[in-house]
Amino acid sequence: MQEKKKTRVRKEEIVHAALAVIGERGVSGLTIAAIAEKAGMSEANIYRHYSGKREIFFALTDFIGNNIMERAATIAAGSGSPLAKLQKILSFHLGLIAQNPGMPRFIFSEEIHIGDRELAQILALRMGNYVETLAGIIAAGVAEGEFAGHVVPRDTALALLGILSFTALRWNMANAAFDIREEGERLLQNFLQLLHGTHAKNM
Numbered sequence: 001m002q003e004k005k006k007t008r009v010r011k012e013e014i015v016h017a018a019l020a021v022i023g024e025r026g027v028s029g030l031t032i033a034a035i036a037e038k039a040g041m042s043e044a045n046i047y048r049h050y051s052g053k054r055e056i057f058f059a060l061t062d063f064i065g066n067n068i069m070e071r072a073a074t075i076a077a078g079s080g081s082p083l084a085k086l087q088k089i090l091s092f093h094l095g096l097i098a099q100n101p102g103m104p105r106f107i108f109s110e111e112i113h114i115g116d117r118e119l120a121q122i123l124a125l126r127m128g129n130y131v132e133t134l135a136g137i138i139a140a141g142v143a144e145g146e147f148a149g150h151v152v153p154r155d156t157a158l159a160l161l162g163i164l165s166f167t168a169l170r171w172n173m174a175n176a177a178f179d180i181r182e183e184g185e186r187l188l189q190n191f192l193q194l195l196h197g198t199h200a201k202n203m
Helices: 002-025 032-039 043-049 053-077 082-099 102-107 117-143 153-173 180-196
Strands: none
Touching: 002 032, 002 043, 002 053, 002 102, 032 043, 053 082, 053 102, 053 117, 082 102, 082 117, 082 153, 082 180, 102 153, 117 153, 153 180
């Protein structure tokens, strides 16, 4: 059991190191040597846990899926109003981006979209599930009268993710020169107020 725990921890360290390198250099700048240096371990140790960069890319996809999409599903299934659930999910998403600048760079990388169709399809499936989770919350909000009746759930979910994505893109381009959580939550707050029809509670 102890050995399995060590392996899991090491793999997590490698994934976090890979995300950090991508945050600094982009996907094209990711190398096993750079990951090893960032993680404070040898390249041989990296290869003991992953066969190469592609396997690390799959691990990154799992990390993103488990930390955003599954968290969203858990919140959606829990207690609270639809508005409160959306606020909680989107605030968590922003916080995860702030902690892992490499995450949006990985998700929107051409090296992934064009260079590896299998990875792209897995990411697209994960994102599709995320959209449907948000859309389900919004639909519940419409049904309960918390959101305006004319709101289209899936289109609204895509618009919310568009706000997050564009904010993350600007943040990366500005080299993290502004507080992504503060700006992102302000923009999302404004959008949620429009859905709510009055004033959404503070995120």
